[in-house]
Amino acid sequence: MPSPNVVETTRLILRPPTEADRDAWVQLHRDPRTYWHAPHAMSQTDDDAAAFLERTLAHWDEHGFGLWLALDKVTREVVGVCGLKDVEGAFLNLYYRLVFVGLGHGLGREMSRASAAHALEFLPALPVRALVKEVNIPSVRTALGTGFERVGTRVLHDDLPDEPPSTVFESPRVEAVTTFDAAAREQVLDLWVRTNDAGGSVGFLPGAPRDSVDAALRAHEDSMAAGSTVAVLLRSAVDARVLGTSFLERGSNPLLDHTRTVYRVMTDPDRRGQNLGRLLMAATHRVAREAGVEILSLGVRSGSGLSRFYGSCGYVEAGRVLGAIRVAPGEERDDITLTRRLDDRTLIPDLRG
Incomplete structure (x- = not known):
């Protein structure tokens, strides 16, 4: 499936610019108030x-992707530009710019997060980077809040002679594996234990013994060895440490x-938010789509607040078993099934009995 040209976020519509947008584009890039840094x-x-x-x-x-014009969903007014640019086939550069009245409302972060997720799910498998001057503190915070890490510096072609170089922030990288090396296994196990203890809904309650989690991980490894499961790893761009993982399982x-069914979606609890x-999830969708998968399903526990998150990733509720999850005597939760079509076809029930 080619990458979609138009993307919607909570407050924005991101679409390719056209010649008809020339006046808005020029005004946006000629406002000195947004170039203070x-x-x-x-x-x-x-x-x-x-x-x-x-x-x-x-x-x-040339590439089929690029910078979008960002429109307010309600007013349809231009509020900025954002997206990704291929830099000599070496990396994808994340760029955004807001109109002056759009500053200070979290729109830059919303644009940046959507752009980064779009890149990991759909665009060429190149490093995704943002080049930011450290003096531009709001943009530094946006890069970190998008999930990027500092990986180095780069001198830009338009830098002044005495200007410090830009800091290079980079997105985590995606890896699909069918076996863990010793280091990766220990990191995944540690991530699972810490996610449990932080209250994550990944099969256990907080305080679950490490041995019990280890046994559950071994079951996934057995399925991986049998060719039924692929693990998706989100690795740090700095040191390749596992920051997140999910499992894609094929049924019999x-x-x-x-x-495929998605299991054990976990990210580093120390980096929540x-x-x-x-x-x-973007990485998981990419791996599944590359394997020819059309539909993903996953389960969530009612009361966890996860339905809203997965809804933002394109999932819809397909059913629930009331009271199927017993977290304590007399305390039950619904087992909710969510699904998403990776080809973005509309899910239509077949009502034949």
Whole structure:
């Protein structure tokens, strides 16, 4: 499936720009109030800004992705630009810019998170990076809140002679495996235990013995060895440490071979609120789609608050078993099944009995 050209977030519609957007594009890139951290980086003339738009349109024509124009969902007014640019086939550069009145409302983070997830799910498997001046503290916070890590520095072509280089922030990387090496296994086990103890709904209650979790991990490894399960790892761009994992399991019924069940979606509890869950789901979708999978299903426990998160990842409720999960005597939760079509076809019930 090609990457979708239009993406929607909670508050925004992200769509490719057109020639008809020239005036809005020029105005956005000629407002000195939004270039306070680097005035020299602003387009110096309207023609310069228009040339930037032409390069952006050419990038879309060549690569099939690029920078979006961001519109407010309610007013349909332009609030900014965001997206990704291929830099010489070496990495994908995440870029965003807001209109002045859009600053300070979390829109930059919303754009950045959506762009990063889109890259991991659909775009070429290149490092995803953001180049940020450390003096630009809001953008530094946005990069970290998007799930990126500092990995180095880079001098930009338009830097002034005495200007510090930009910090390179990079997204976690995706790996699909059918066996764990010793280091990865220990990290996955540790992640699982810490997720349990932090209250995550991954098969155990807080305080579950490590040996019990280890036995559950061995069961997944047996399924991996049998060719029925793939583990999806989200690894740090700094040291390859496992930051998140999920398991994609194929059932034994050949009539369901176009489907998979997602199990044990876990991210580092110490980095909650940094978009790792969304990045992990994007990675899971990518791995499944590359295997030809059309439908994913997963289960959540009622009361966990996870239905809303998975809904933001495109999942819809397909059914629930009332009171199926007993967390304590007399305390029960519903077992909810959520599904998503990876080809984005609408799920329509077959009402034949």
